[in-house]
Amino acid sequence: MTDPAPASATEPLRDDIRLLGGMLGTVVRDHAGDEIFDLVEAARVASFQIRRSELERPELAARLAAVPTADAIPVVRAFSHFALLANLAEDLHRERRRAVHVRAGDPAPDSSLAATYTRLDAAHLDPETVAYALAAALVAPVVTAHPTETRRRTVFDVQSAVADLMRRREYTVDPRAREALDQDLQRQILTLWQTALIRLSRLRISDEIENGLRYYELALFDVVPELNTEVRRELRRRWPGAAILTQPLVRPGSWIGGDRDGNPNVDADVVATACDRASATALRHHLGELAALERELSMSGRITPVTERLSALADGSGDNDPAHRDEPYRRAIHGIRGRLSATAARLHPGIELAGIVDDGRVGYETPAQLLADLGVLDASLRGAGSAVIADDRLARLRGAVEVYGFHLAPLDLRQNSEVHERVVAELFAWAGVTDGYADLDEDARIALLSAELRIRRPLTTPEALLTEETAKELAILRAAAAAVRRIGPAAIEHYIISMCTSVSDLLEVEVLLKEVGLLDLDAGYPRCTVQVIPLFETIEDLRGGAATLTAALALPEFRSLVDAHDGVQEVMLGYSDSNKDGGYLAANWALYRAELDLVDAAHATGIRLRLFHGRGGTVGRGGGPSYDAILAQPPGAVNGALRLTEQGEVISAKYRDPVLARRNLEALVAATLESTLLDVEGLGTDAPAAYRVFDELAELAHRAYRDLVHDTPGFVEYFTTSTPVAEIGDLNIGSRPASRKPTEAIADLRAIPWVLAWTQSRVMLPGWYGTGSAVTEWIGDDPERLSTLQDLYRRWPFFRSVLSNMAQVMAKSDLGLAARYSELVEDEALRERVFDRIVTEHERTVRVYLQITGYDSLVADNPALERSLHNRFPYLEPLNHLQVELLRRYRGGEDTDEVRRGIQLTMNGLATALRNSG
Structure with a gap:
């Protein structure tokens, strides 16, 4: 939301930043000493002097280069903690401004459901249209692991505590009460200072699993059911009688522990652990809520009438406590707790779950059975005129069971297509089907795989002597099958094929699923609860995706x-x-074109298409405001449903507390409803001409990008030397290697370290490079062409989103700091050749952005980002200078624990401050 508030309205934000920064400064002085405090303060003052052009960068760089590593680490920690506290202050300020607008009676802002409902009302849609469009409705944020999100649980707890104290402080007028709150804040900040930001050892997958699960307790358990209930109620009120949202709309997912593409650490035990820990988390929540309900629903049967079904539930509960004799709800809930406790004991023997009642009852086989019993409680309360009670904790619990069941969130499996090919080839050879599967052409492979899917037989036995890779893959799939049998089909619903390029890539996975019993035959045709999902990743694969899908269907x-x-x-x-x-502009257009082609293919084949967007936190990986990104999808692409990945420090920024989680999930839902039910593209009959323009622009951008990244001699050396990409792999950041294969080729490097490295060095190259050259060449000397782009920018959400996201990332770039990183490249000729091209393209891209949009700066349409840049970015300056210096020491042979930890801390601090860095 653009905040047009006057400068005076941002004074509370500045006050909050001063307050938290002052408290942090006190802690630094008291616990790190005057010398460290003076270092921090001198670096802070110098950074602001650089912004005001009162000091040259090399002077601050020289000062920090002289700081011993032991002193550099607390300086890095101080600026990292400030960035974290400033993030909190900015989030709280956004809450404050929203409250101001609501109290003033201002129109609901874009990305809010209130605004969406207004737009839907104005569209006068008929019930049949809405019901059909939302027949398979789903909004699924899928949490993924990320190397920059390595903060400890204690740090999250402190963040939540500080946010809560700041909210209370704002409405506290009593001086003594406010002083007490300030003391609590000081204690929390001291705790933060004395808590290690990062672990000393490499993050394990089990740690990543726990990191992902914590967001349910922090926010998702409460927010998701409430949001689902509200959306269902509002839509059914508008279109009564229509079968709308028969399933909950928002259903989160995860692939932490199931994604083994390039991660050798994922094995059968990890898959089992991920499913078990998720299930245990769901059951712990449900049992805890039932225990609270048993305390709360104290109604006496002598005072309040109950239904016959509730009486029967109470009588069969096994609760013989005389004190509960006239309390049918308590007795009924006691029985429900007993049954759910038996379920928990069956699914997780030996695991302690709070709230278990061991009374020997038979457990629930499915969540639907638990929901039925909770429905009896609900109906009885409503029948007695107690809807206000039914709509509280009981409603949230029913919504939670509906969404989370006994599984919590489906675990996605993912593996590279090359692995599947090798495994299937070995299985066919072992079974005597063929020794030359890898040598078959595509048609022959399809024929062989299709025939195998019509036969109910295994290709191997559990005792078969197979290669390590094949044995591991089959063990993983058997663990997945065991989880499905034990927890239910919702435990694992999707299998994603990385680098999917052909129909045989799809069928190979189906054969593997058949091998472990997840796929079976029904009337001679295969059926499987796990859906195989092609992932089209490269420009070429995106262009051929629709043809691959059509051929498979x-x-x-x-x-x-x-x-x-x-x-x-x-x-x-x-x-x-x-x-x-292919670079930023070419990739965005390839994705748009691929979606158009896939929508056409879905219509032609009569299927319902659901797209899963593998977006990262940063713009170079598809990041940016989710609401705008969803509205920027082509017509028919959303179709009532979408899944999208949530990665890295963005997860914390979105889901660490209920207020943030509600706002971000609401934006996803609002955009999904609008994209599905309204015409948001805005091009009308001009669409084909606009598409042709972007076909040409994308080709030019692709050419410019590849000329630098893939065709410039020495570029890989420049990249690996001028950025911390090598250290991302060396310094225990994340649970997976930086590359899929042990090579230095850009194609084999994982996208996360590729983007993270450029972000740390403040170049941000993946978020903009090639766009300036493409637009400049396409316009040439023709003012009409510039006018065409200006018109498209005004009318087309896709183009606005592309340029807005690009401007956001370029505003966070700093080529003055990037020049410091380029000095790490010893080959002077290479350094000048590559860096000069980057600088020239950066200037060119800023210029064309301003020409097209008519703005006078990169942040003219984003006051919130402008505030953030003003308030926080000078504090990033010391982190970048210290990172360069520590990299120089590490690469110079100073391979000590202190230097390594210092580099990790700078990466974490910059990721925190930039907020969408990887």
């Missing part, structure tokens, strides 16, 4: 699998690798 075996999922086929789009492959 022409096969009866594959089509029957889609029909078993109510005709819904999901396709994943890779924002990260397409960007790394």
